[in-house]
Amino acid sequence: MPPRRKLPATALPEGDAAVAAICAVIRRIPKGWVATYGQVATMAGLPRRARLVGYVLRHLDPAIQIPWHRVVNAKGEVSYTLSRNGGDDEQRRLLEEEGILFNVGDRFALERYRWLD
DNA sequence: CTAATGACGAACT
């Protein structure tokens, strides 16, 4: 069986190693805590590659077991995108389920929930 | 080959 992902065959210059590194970091985010896209990228050895993290998460096989919902943007909110067809609401639900409180601006106190290695 | 498009983010205005 090939890797459980949906990336095109000619994916990244860094290859599967980059995808694996990103997933490895995300898997270490503790329950009830979050990490930003940029933070995950840096921790995976890919500084300034936040968009790549978003790209990988976007194309990840839904069946793969990974706490993808714990990855948020630097403003302390879930990145809402039309193309996600409600998947963003699901992310918020999962985070609230883990005890993260959202305020009226669809945001939460990032400084309070950010996972520091 | 060029241009636009992002699950992004920092710096400006």
Place this chain on the structure above:
DNA sequence: AAGTTCGCCATTA
């Protein structure tokens, strides 16, 4: 505080 601009870079048009 909120909107804009620019850097980022793989993918898509």
